[in-house]
Amino acid sequence: MRSVRRLAALPKVRISMLLFTGLAVLLGLAGALARAGVVSILPNVVGPDDHGVLMVFGFLGTAISLERAVAYRSGGNKGPHWCFCAPLFGGLATVLLPATGLVSSMVGSKQVADLGHLLAGSLWIASMAVLLAIYVALCLRQSSEEVLMQMLAASVGLVGVALWTGHVDAVVLAPMWLMFLVLTIVGERVELARTVFSKPHVEGIVLALCLAVVVASAVQCLRPALGYPFLGLVLAVLLAYMLQHDVALGTWHNSGLTGFMGTCMVSAYAWGLLAAAVWMFAPVQEGGYWTDMGLHALALGFIMTMVIAHADVIIPSVVRRPMPFHPVLWAPWILVQGGLLLRLSGTVRGAQALWKFGDTVSVIGVLSMLLSDMGLVVFGRRILQAKRLRRAAEPQWSHAPRHRMGHLNRTDTKPELMAQDNRAARKDSSRVRSLRFMAVGTVFVILVLFVFGGYGLSKSSLSGNGTLSAADRTAGDAGHPSSDGGDLSAGIAATGRTTTVQISVRGMSFVPSSIRLPAGNRLVVVFANTGDQRHNLTFPNGKQTGNVPVGAKVTLDVGVVGRDAVAWCALAGHRQMGMELGVHAVGGRPAARESGSSEDTARSEGLSSDHSDLSSVAALQDYARSSRPLNASVPQDEFAGVPGVHERRYTFDITERKERLARGLTRTVWGYDEQSHPRDRTTEPLSPGPVLRGRVGDTFHVHLVNHGSMSHSIDFHAGPAVPQEMMRNIEPGKSLDYTFTADHAGIWLYHCSSDPMSIHIANGMYGAVLIEPDDLPAVDAEYLLIGSEMYLGGNGATADATKVSGMKPDIAAFDGRAFQYDSHPLALKRGGRVRLWILDAGPNMPLSFHVVGTQFDTVWSEGRYLLSRSDATVADGQERNAAAQVLPLQPAQGGFVELRIDKPGKYPFVNHVMSLAEKGEHGLIDVR
Secondary structure (H helix, E strand, O other), X not given: OOOOXXXXXXXHHHHHHHHHHHHHHHHHHHHHHHHOOOOOOOOOOOOHHHXXXXXXXXXXXXXXXXXXXXXHHHOOOOOOOHHHHHHHHHHHHHHHHHHHHHHHHXXXXXXXXXXXXXXXXXXXXXXXXXXXXXXHHHHHHOOOHHHHHHHHHHHHHHHHHHHHHOOOOHHHHHHHXXXXXXXXXXXXXXXXXXXXXXXXXXXHHHHHHHHHHHHHHHHHHHXXXXXXXHHHHHHHHHHXXXXXXXXXXXXXXXXXXXXXXXXXXXXXXXXXXXXXXXXXXXXXXXXXXXXXXHHHHHHHHHHHHHHHHHHHHHHHHHHOOOOOOOHHHHHHHHHHHHXXXXXXXXXXXXXXXXXXXXXXXXXXXXXXXXXXXXXXXXXHHHHHHHHHHHHHHOOHHHOOOOOOOOOOOOOOOOHHHOOOOOOOOOOOOHHHHHHHHHHHHHHHHHHHHHHHHHHHOXXXXXXXXXXXXXXXXXXXXXXXXXXXXXXXXXXXXXXXXXXXXXXXXXXXXXEOOEEEEEOOXXXXXXXXXXXXOOEOOEOOOOOEOOOXXXXXXXXXXXXXXXXXXXXXXXXXXXXXXXXXXXXXXXXXXXXXXXXXXXXXXXXXXXXXXXXXXXXXXXXXXHHHHHXXXXXOEOOOOOOOOOOOOOEEEEEEEEEEEEEEEEOOEEEEEEEEEEOOOOOOOOOOOOOOOOOEEEEOOOEEEEEEEEOOOOOEOOEEOOOOOOHHHHOOOEOOOOEEEEEEEOOOOEEEEEEOOOOOHHHHHHOOOEEEEEEEOOOOOOOOEEEEEEEEEEOOOOOOOOOOHHHHHHOOOOEEEEOOEOOHHHHOOEEEOOOOEEEEEEEEXXXXXXXXXXXXXXXXXXEEEOOEEEEOOOHHHOOOOOOOXXXXXXXXXOOOOEEEEEEEOOOOEEEEEEEOXXXXXXXXXXXXXXXX
């Protein structure tokens, strides 16, 4: 038996730098869980907004810098040490950012956090600058297209982290950060698989596409509406071209390491192409699940999977230790792919719980990658010895040729580490020089664009173009800092003393409703949620508890208080119902004017307070023409023709999602979704919940699951129920079984009954139950229309509670979209009879239903006929040949009308409260 070769000395400096990357991964994953709203592990150390920068520059940026520094030093004669400044600076920044965050939370000073942001950003800038210098030095040593590609990548990373240091929002910069990693991987693949990329035209095309990616990254940041599709298209072409020429297509079915790497790379390209497709076709401008899916399909699916594939190539070169292949490496790949598939399923279905579960599985996958890599490095020598013993014990004839790629005998060993490389002797041609000038020129143009145009990027103007964070999805109508910047100290000197107060909840108010403390004291609030649903406590300086579950307690350090102020619950509508906490600083300054109104929100979103520019009749009608309507036909009865009473079962999922109202205008709705929705759904969800249809005597069983981020409930008007049992609040992740028997016919409203009900209904939490009378005659067409109002907050936000309480709707609609039945009329054959079921969901305004150009010969409302064409059901006092012009309904009332139209034409139907008709409660019946 041959002895195992003596290992080289352990590189302690490199190992210490690798520890920085491990710390960055742990902190970044903690930020990922907080960002997804799963769990906040280190709330005072790392927040949701730190997740991206820690993963990109703290983890992968430092790892890339270390590997490149090792490669550059190994390929030189003098063994330069300056190149290790790149990973050193990156590692120090990784430690500094969370450390200053912790100190900031302890002393209650935002200035400490701002200073940490600046220092960490400066160190990452220095790290990227040194990495760029390494590539320049490599290019001078051995000019090649792959080095130019990685030089472009470092330039993009340098610009991206510089903009972050200048307080440009991470959600704006995330695609650019990922392009830094994508271009680095592309350059590495061209370098490692050079035999298939060595043809001049292939390398030249890849380099040209990399240049296009750099330009598209700049466009995406400066003009997201144009940039996302442009970047997606260029990225798709680049990855498709790489996949076409990569060796992975021919090796994924092999056994051992070769098959493992090939499988990883093929799956990585697939996720990268999916991310490109999402950026090209999905509504990523509006935030939400699709924006998140595009970013993580690229970050986890392409980038992290490529890291998993190449770890056994990169790590041994850094730590000077073997890392043999072992089947345990399949576990991280399976977990990451599974997490992404779950996340994708949650995105398609709008299921928050499934999306969160997928995020958690992905986090576990990344952690398992770290553990498996560490284990294989630590026990690598023993594993190799065991393999040699097994091979020595096998019969010699059993050693058949294998497709494998050992760590000491690879065809993809890096050029810098090879003693002989025929490409090293190649002199620069005019083509290579031209490409180099193109690359340098493009980088220069991008830097100029960002120096002069980057100042226009800010959190307030572009925060809506990125992924919704968990706080964004949860906050609802969260208030904004006061006009004086939200500083509660007001310049009053700190006394060094602390005032601690206990705050609880009774109904929809804080107890006590006001507190007093000496001016200059530090305020610490112990907030106990003793109410029946989730609440939070938000102060004008931005300090907030986050949403606190029922029965939980949170301690919040507000900081030094030197002036009077008002704190509030930032959940939608809660402040308007009285959830305010007065803070009186004795001996301090009077309260500054605080914002948080709808007008302030609108200004912060870049909209006028009444949204007249985006919610105009023309804008609403234009969008209705280009979108599919909700099918207004009454859903079929699954038990039609089957006699007797029936048990009907449904599962409702409470979700939070974006709903587009017009081009450039969205709102956040809280809705009821049913897996087998009786009405046809469009590709863009609309707010009315599913329509339940049955007959008198039927029993309905509804399993309600809360996938939202706050407390919700449901109230069915269609049957008796004990409110304290059936209509109680359920917390996120919890469920409720609601059972009722339909004792009476009618069209009945159901809605969320959580306080404030007006806000929950205005945010889309309503639907209809149709219990059909037994004596209804057949008609030629039957439709159901649900009237409702919308009270717009900021673009993409929930309903404006001030407008709701003031009963000032911006939009009115039938079936959740204004004017949709003008562009897509309800069909009726000439001479046909139509029955129109009407329900007023409100929450506030009456509905006076009228069809222009004709009259109703049958009117049924709230359980009785007001007018009937049938002698058997003639209403008391009805005159012969009588007719009606409107069906008058108050909120929560419903009924139906019947009419016959003999002449062809288009007959408008409206809410004859004409201001509401002009806001969208308008449609057409097309008679042919």
